[in-house]
Amino acid sequence: MVLEQERVIAVSAPAHAAGVRVGMRRGGALMLAPGLLLHERAxxxxxxxxxxxxxxxxxxxxxxxxxxxxxxxxxxxxxxxxxxxxxxxxxxxxxxxxxxxxxxxxxxxxxxxxxxxxxxxxxxxxxxxxxxxxxxxxxxxxxxxxxxxxxxxxxxxxxxxxxxxxxxxxxxxxxxxxxxxxxxxxxxHGRSVELFEWIAAPASFRAKLELFDRVEQADALLFGAHRLLQQMTGWLCARQFAVERVSLLLEHERGRVARPPTAIELVLAEPTWRDEHLLRLLRERLAKLALEAPVIGLCLEALQVQPMAPPSESLFPEPGGSKEDRARLFELLVARLGPDNVLQAAPQADYRPEQANAWVSVQQKIRPADARAQLPPDLPSLPRPGWLMAKPIALLMRDHRPFYGSPLRIMSSGERIEAGWWSQTQTRDYFIAEGSDHAHYWLYRERISGADGLAEPRWFLHGLFA
Known part of the structure; x- marks a missing residue:
């Protein structure tokens, strides 16, 4: 029940059933229903x-x-x-x-x-x-x-x-x-023109919500976070923005036991302006979060936005196969497993096969074209195996031929790779070889020079072709 100047202005259904009516004074309402919860209008x-x-x-x-x-x-x-x-x-x-x-x-x-x-x-x-x-x-x-x-x-x-x-x-x-x-x-009745002052969305979004009680379980904060996400969705649509980074601050008690807010930050692979996906990510993050102190308030902020770009529809769309669908899946996996456990390949400008790629978090923006731009434009397009060994395997030599389960027959001309002049210098000649089972292997032979020229060169298995 809500009061204003000691009179009832709003009544709940149980209070109305007890006989409380709008306009009654506080004393009369309490006489009819002593257990009423009274709130002053704010x-x-x-x-x-x-x-x-x-x-x-x-x-x-x-x-x-x-x-x-x-x-x-x-x-x-x-x-x-x-x-x-x-x-x-x-x-x-x-x-x-x-x-x-x-x-x-x-x-x-x-x-x-x-x-x-x-x-x-x-x-x-x-x-x-x-x-x-x-x-x-x-x-x-x-x-x-x-x-x-x-x-x-x-x-x-x-x-x-x-x-x-x-x-x-x-x-x-x-x-x-x-x-x-x-x-x-x-x-x-439509006999005159109606003029209104439309509400304008602010230039940036930051919304706060005070909780009615101290919350000690993180998953109980999802309802309040959904309220703030609804507001942010409206703001994004009004400003024609899509959000890339979102921050949710969990505010704790103030005073002598005050502590800084707990921050939950969502980094999206693909910008979005809908709340369904953000709500799923927050549910995963809150389910894994252990609160160190009770929460009394929430604050949601859009940290990074960009102009909204609606996806173009293809003539024959593939359900679940769009770039946006894959990005949503990766974001959900990051929220559930952590950013250090969901990785993507990042090409590096290095001739050495084992150094030509690095594994980074899927939240990191990479541009493969930047790595390729550092390599010579006339680099020949030679075949590469689908599976690269984590560490090259030294091969035995039988009858002057490399041996891996069976003698290997060289099927291609050599491809020379020289790289790592400043550290871990490598000088190799790569070949494609075939075994008796008709499987194809990617081998390299170390180049011998100088005082070691009389030694027999060693062969290594570096990759397998599909």
């Missing part, structure tokens, strides 16, 4: 909640305006086809409200004021103007805020509905009740 918290809902609604349309009495008006005319029609859009808006932890009454109408009045009257969807007029004419006059000071006079003359109010002489009604009443009535 306008700053209401403004924060309304702003959070407005940010989340920006994912459905960039035209969001604040209405009277803690309401939000959104223009969805240009979004209906994108979201699959009015019903599908309303379902998604309701799901977003539930994720934020709020309940809402939704209404749709050709005019914003008409939808506002329908929502105040219990909700509903009206698509035609004639149907809207019939629905509005049955609503009570008390739904119009400018008409409430004059309800006794209107009731005295027998004017109880909006239809009867529209039937009164306009000049006399304007002199008696003011121009604001007629302006809202005309706007609802």
């Amino acid at each position: 306008p700053p918290r209401e403004e924060e909640a309304l702003h959070a809902v407005a940010m989340a609604l920006l994912q459905f349309t960039p035209l969001v305006a604040e209405g009277e009495e803690a309401t939000l008006l959104i223009d969805i005319g240009a979004s209906l086809r994108l979201f699959g029609g009015v019903r599908a859009l309303c379902r998604q808006v309701e799901a977003s409200m539930r994720a934020l932890g709020f309940s809402a009454v939704l209404s749709c109408a050709p005019t914003a004021r008409g939808a506002w009045l329908l929502a105040r009257g219990g909700g509903g969807r009206v698509l035609g103007m004639d149907s809207l007029v019939r629905r509005l004419d049955r609503l009570p006059c008390g739904l119009l805020p400018p008409a409430r000071p004059y309800l006794d006079w209107l009731e005295g003359i027998g004017c109880l509905t909006l239809g009867e109010l529209r039937g009164l002489p306009r000049p006399g009604l304007q002199r008696r009740c003011g121009a604001a009443l007629l302006a809202m009535l005309d706007g609802a």
